Amino acid sequence: MEARSLADRIDALLPQTQCMRCGYGACRPYAEAVASGAAKINRCPPGGEQTIAALSELTGRPAEPLDPACGATTPLSVARIDEAACIGCTLCIAACPVDAIVGAAKRMHAILPSVCTGCELCIPRCPVDCIVMEPALRAWTKGDAEIARTRFIARGKRLARGDRIAHRNRTAHASGEDVARNERQVRVAAAFERARARRTAAKTRLE
8 A cells, every 4th residue: 555655655656757768658557667667757847857856865775867868858849740741540530648638530630728738649650741840938837637537547548448359349349240050050950850850761661
C-alpha cells in the first residue's frame, strides 16, 4: 500500500503528456517504476528540471540532469493536420493517447489543440506525413495535466470495453461454428445409421 501511495504521489507530479519518452507506456507506469526504484527520476523531458526537482524532494533521491537518451525539454507544441493532404486513414486517431484527434475512416481528421499534449505519437503513424507540430504559445499547466490524465484513463476504459465486446463476438462466432459443426456431425452420423439399417434390411430379405 505504501509503494502504491508513493506511485500516486509521483504520478501527480508528472505532466501526463503520455508521450512515452521516458521509456514506459504512459506516465503511470513510469511513476510506478520510479516508486519501486526501477527507474530514475530524470527521464521526463516534458516535465524538465522542475519535475526532476519535485521528484527529488518527494523521493529523497538526488536530482540529476535530464537523461539525454529521453530527449530534450522543449516548449509546448501541438499537432496540426494538413486537411488537404489527410486521407482519413484513422491511424493517428488510434495513436493519440488522449483522444485529441477527431474524424472517421476516409474523412478528414482534425486535432483539438486545447487537449493535445504534444506527445508526437501521431506523427510516425501518418502514412502521408500530413501532421506537423506547431508552437502552442502557452505553457502546460497543472490543469492541462489533470485533463490529460482523465482523457487517457477514459480512453483506456473505452478500448478495454471494445476488446471485451470483440472477444464476446469472437466467442459467439466460434460457438456458432461449433454448433453448426456438431449439427453436421449428427446429420452425417444419422445418414450412416440409416444406410446401415437399409443394408441390414436388404440382407435379411435375401436370407
